[in-house]
Amino acid sequence: MKKVITYGTFDLLTPGHIALLKYAKSLGDYLIVGVSTDEFNAIKHKHSYLNYEERKIIMEAIKYVDEVIPEENWEQKVHDIETNNIDTLVMGSDWEGSDKFKYLEDYCKVVFFQRVSDFSSTNFRNFIASHKDDDSK
Ligand code: C2G
Numbered sequence: 001m002k003k004v005i006t007y008g009t010f011d012l013l014t015p016g017h018i019a020l021l022k023y024a025k026s027l028g029d030y031l032i033v034g035v036s037t038d039e040f041n042a043i044k045h046k047h048s049y050l051n052y053e054e055r056k057i058i059m060e061a062i063k064y065v066d067e068v069i070p071e072e073n074w075e076q077k078v079h080d081i082e083t084n085n086i087d088t089l090v091m092g093s094d095w096e097g098s099d100k101f102k103y104l105e106d107y108c109k110v111v112f113f114q115r116v117s118d119f120s121s122t123n124f125r126n127f128i129a130s131h132k133d134d135d136s137k
Contacts, residue, residue: 002028005080006090007071009036010055011048016092016118018062023113024090025064032084033059034071043073074100081107 006024010017010033025031036044037052048055052070059068069080081089081104088109095101096112104110 001030002087003030003032003085004028004088004090005032005034005084005086007034007036007077008092009041009044009046009048010059011050012124013058014119016116018064019116020090020092020113021062021064024088027088027090027111030066031064032067032069032080032086033065034069034076034080035059036071040070040072077104078107 004024004027006020008017021031021033035052035055036046036048038048041048050058056068056070059065077089080086086108088111089101089104090111090113091101092115093112094115101110
């Protein structure tokens with residue numbers, strides 16, 4: 001069984017996230033997703049609308065995802081790769097060249113997925129702001 005792993009916050013999913021998960025699963029038989037905990041998001045200086053448990057529920061419902069584990073720190077990846085016998089780690093291309101992933105090539109294949117153009121967070125915020133009174137009518 002070829003096992004693949006990826007990591008991320010996965011808040012407010014877009015087709016870009018799904019494209020990554022679909023691609024990651026296509027590289028093996030079993031996909032593990034390390035979903036960033038709320039505490040690790042704080043370390044990443046990233047805010048998510050949904051908390052860890054909510055994001056975990058959503059990720060577990062995606063057909064490409066076989067298992068969700070908590071991503072609690074930057075350092076756990078070697079342990080995750082070794083204890084889960086991971087063949088391939090997949091990340092979006094925005095991580096290519098990052099020193100947070102280069103060293104992992106000593107432990108498994110590391111593949112970067114060319115990101116699909118994502119929805120713009122700015123456009124999303126503008127949409128919400130311009131429709132904030134819709135429900136009150
Ligand atoms: N992604 C993508 N295309 C998009 C949006 C996201 O390929 N349009 C990928 C990102 O490159 C990442 C994964 O989906 O590989 C999750 O993205 P985020 O939820 O933004 O997670 P991130 O902040 O990149 O955290 O240890 C790794 C970190 O936890 C990654």
